[in-house]
Amino acid sequence: MTESTGNAIHTIDLSKHFGAVRAVDDLTVAIPKTGITSIVGPNGSGKSTLVNLLSGTLPLDGGIVIIEGVGLRVVKAHESPQYGVTRTFQEVRLFEQISAWDNIMVVLTERRLIRSLFERVTPSHKETAERILREVGMWEKRDAMAGELSYGQRKLLEIGRALAMDAQTYLFDEPFAGLFPEMLERVKEIVVTMREQGRTLIFISHNMDIVRELPDHLIVLDSGRLLTEGEVDDVLSREEVIEAYLGE
Amino acid sequence: MSLITQAMRGLRASGPLRGIPRANVERIATILVLVWAVGFMLWQGAGFTITLTTVFAIWAILAVSLNLVVGFTGLLSVGHIGFFGIGAYTMAILASDASYDQLRTESIPTPDWPFFAALPIGIAIAGLVALGVGVVFNRFRDDIFVLVSFGFAIISFSFFLNLRELTRGAFGIHEIPRPAFGGWVLDGEVEFLAFALVCLALVVLICWLIVTSSFGRVLTAIREDEEAIAVFGYRVTHFKLAVWVLSAMMAGLAGALFASWTSFIDPNSFILLESMLLTAIVILGGLATIWGSLLGALAFVLLEEGMRFLPFLPPEFVGQARQVVLGVLLVVLMLFRPQGLVGRYQL
Amino acid sequence: MSARTSRIDLSEIGNRPRDLLAIVLAAAVVGYICWAISQSPQQALQFTFNGLSVGAIYALLAVGFTLVYSTVWFFDLYYGAAAAIGAYGIFYLRSGEALGGQYQVNDPTVNVVFALVTAGVAFWALRELYGRRLRDRFGRRSALGLEAFVGGVLGAYMGVVLAWPGDLNVIFAPAIGLTTLAAVAWLVRAAAGKLTMRTDRSGFAVASVIVGAAMGVVVGVALANAGGSRLYLSWVVACLLAGMVGLAFYRGLYVQIIRRTNSRLIMLVASLGVLLALTALTIIVFESAPRPLPEAFGSAPWQVGGATIKGFNVFAIGVAIAAFVALLLLLKRTSFGKSVRAIGDDEEVAKVVGINTTVVIAIVFFIGAVFAALAGVLNGHDTAIQPRMGLIMLLKGWIASVVGGIGNLYGAIVGGFALGLIEQFGIWNLAGEWKDVVSFVVLILFLSFWPNGLLPRR
DSSP, X not given: OOTTTTEEEEEEEEEEEETTEEEEEEEEEEEESSSEEEEEOSTTSSHHHHHHHHTTSSOOXXXXXXXXXEXXXXXXXXXXXXXXXXXXXXXXOOOTTSBHHHHHHHHHSOOSHHHHHXXXXXXXXXXXXXXXXXXXXXXXXXXXXXXXXXXXXXXXHHHHHHHHTOOSXXXXXXXXXXXXXXXXXXXXXXXXXXXXXXXXXXXXXXXXXXXXXXXXXXXXXXXXXXXXXXXXXXXXXXXXXXXXXXXX | OHHHHHHHXXXXXXXXXXXXXXXXXXXXXXXXXXXXXXXXXXXXOHHHHHHHHHHHHHHHHHHHHHHIIIIISOOOOSOTHHHHXXXXXXXXXXXXXXXXXXXXXXXXXXXXXXXXXXXXXXXHXXXXXXXXXXXXXXXXXXXXXXXXXXXXXXXXXXHHHHOHHHHOGGGOBOOOOOOEETTEEOOSHHHHHHHHHHHHHHHHHHHHHHHHSXXXXXXXHHHHOHHHHHHTTOOHHHHHHHHHHHHHHHHHXXXXXXXXXXXXXOGGGGOHHHHHHHHHHXXXXXXXXXXXXXXXXXXXXXXXXXXXXXXXXXXXXXXXXXXXHHHHHHHHHHHHOTTOTTOXXXX | OOGGGGOOOGGGGTTHHHHHHHHHHHHHHHHHHHHHHHHOHHHHHHHHHHHHHHHHHHHHHHHHHHHHHHHHOSOOTHXXXXXXXXXXXXXXXXXXXXXXXXXXXXXXXXHHHHHHHHHHHHHHHHHHHHHHHHHHHHOHHHHHHHHHHHHHHHHHHHHHHHHOGGGHHXXXXXXXXXXXXXXXXXXXXXXXXXXXXXXXXHHHHHXXXXXXXXXXXXXXXXXXXXXXGHHHHHHHHHHHHHHHHHHHHIIIIIHHHHHHOOOHHHHHHHHHXXXXXXXXXXXXXXXXXXXXXXXXXXXXXXEETTEEEEHHHHHHHHHHHHHHHHHHHHHHHSHHHHHHHHHHXXXXXXXXXXXXXXXXXXXXXXXXXHHHHHHHHHHHHHSOBOTTHHHHHHHHHHHHHHHHXXXXXXXXXXXXXXXXXXXXHHTSSXXXXXXXXXXXXXXXXXXXXXXXXXSOOO
């Protein structure tokens, strides 16, 4: 924990390829522990792949990920909560055929197999689930199947599920895409609250208004490589960013 | 009348998770099957009722245990009969009467254990085999899982048939004892039925505890999205393996009961077709509900016994006619109600 | 950085252990085969031949199965029933000869059901292919009547064929004659059109019909007098029936399910229901005891290099390869093939660009079922038939298609022959009843280490 105290996540020469396509190409990037970091870049620049690599959803092809000061050559999905990492998915992956309530509850309960067999819902579980469902505005819909909810509701529920993890580092893959203004405001509120609680937030977004407004730190990817990074205003005024991303 | 019209309207509009108000169909189906069962039993009298209920208890244990895998975990297994057979054969090999000279051919050594000594061994062996098989099968999903589970049923059948030194092959094993508590042997049909029902109740209770625990909720999440639940810190493979083994152990129990009840088993009770019927029952009754599996097993048993009384059906075709009806029902359900009669999950 | 930095996992090394294992296993297989040949070259030759002849049947099954799978992306379990329908179709039509006429089956219900299926399929085909032209010409109602009439006539014809199979060649003679007429007339006209540049071709049309009619009569009469042709005509009828039933299940059932849901497992379970019902119906009609089929040509064994070889098996291998080549030509050279590939890539897109997906997929199901039926027929002539043969044939075809590479036709035929050979050599030291175990163990090995099969789909 010496050199990387300031960073939540640090990658060294991270790479991932699908066939001949280098989705993430020797990427070395540091994500600061404090504040909100946004990852931007054109389509196919490797943003989602990066999130998938950091959360262990995809196996690494090369390089090292340093999370919480621990260097990993292999990130296992089921171990990511141990490093305080949790995430949402770009294509909203809820547990469709169980209720919204159970979607939250399932991440609150026991991870160890034998104990989970004997564990039943406790009042404290219920309390947390209710608090989170109210926070994302899904309390009224708690008994509905996740698959029956509208897109915006599903998105909120998925964010709620990540919140229920009570993690240190949150990876949100396009949390603002496809939302109506009202829901968008709610997600923004949640994000701001999380910053105030001192959590690390990393999100991908295409919405330039939000990118100007919310994050403290910006990472710009292009073709799987780091184009530039730094303070938001600073980065957005750089030539190469305008050329590669905004210019088109 | 209004119920029927409502049902028809619902059927037409049915899509995934939509359709008729769930409670209606479930109520109608439940009442129909129960009325059918009670009426049939009243008509046929006590002796028949006892046989029928015993058969039901064994099928119900199988169906409930398979539902843990198919309905709650989303692994469409068609090979559950293998574990049933392992339980039955372990019971037969360990407990069959040594003094009975098995037709003087291909006799096998038997330790002549009592029922309750062989039972835990049978369950344990079913569990161990499931552990080994599960480690290999864990990586498979969806239709490939169906294929390899077919494979498990075929392979286990081949072992029952061809491992003659152990199973006597097609000759089968005779004189499998009934359970005995000290000197009290459950020889009577009523006593055995009571014992089978106790076993069923135990299995239902265990399954209920499993599916209402945190473990059960994780299973449903695994069924919906394995990758997503892994991100939240669950070792998916361990959970899948655990439920697979538990389910196999219950099937092993059913097998031991079956062997003891019929007192004679041969490989023909454990063919692939029976396994497919079992999966059909589970889907028919309703995925991801224990009650659905009980209902499915009951309907299945009634179907077979009910067909014996159809005047135009020659008795040797009863089993086939049941299979036809089951196949057609399966098709109709997949069209209109993919979650089964009282199900909470559709494939 | 902490000490855990240097944690290394096996999966991080990539595919190296898997490749190593592949090499070791391949070496073991080669070693085993060498050992087997050194033990007894005759037996090795015999097993190779047996493996190839069984493999031919597996290959046929796998090719049809893969064709269907790579178009609709679900495993259609009806396929097993199609194999049984093929084999039992022969038995049904030839039961007068099979057991010396001791066990004759001819059930009016069966005849009526298949007549209805034929009528329905003919009606549907007419409507899909010529419906619009007929409506424009005769009006809606008359067109419908005409379609129904033609369907009914064809259905009744099939009913007659099934009801009096003893004179199959005589009953079939007019149909074959007419087909010959049409084919010859078309050929003559096409040839004439190529050879001359004349615009007025009515003379050629008349001439072509006359030539065609003459040929048709000759062929028809020849057929009616050739009693030996009955068995092979039965092949045609049985394969046609299995194909039509497959088509009917697609159009009548699977299309409805696809409209309601897009779950592949629901389709799989529905086809499981179909398989259960049809298998049981086969037992009800034919009883569950194994039956022989009448002897086809080439049943007498030859001795070649110490091995016993039957001409019929050589023929079966030829049929498998010929059917595969024909299918490939169909898929590569015609617009139908293009449509099939387009649907396999993306059905929605195919629909948007104007492909009548329902018709194309229906034809794919037809072809698939015909392949299965052909496999059932060839297998039935080689060994005895029994109602549950379909199930095991389905599984073998499924395994072969997975071992060969899911969704790849070349893989399917390679996988079929490979599975046949592996099975035969696998039971070298075991009894024959272990061969199902061998093939499933092979399947599980493949799925565990080479899930993409021998020839992966691109």
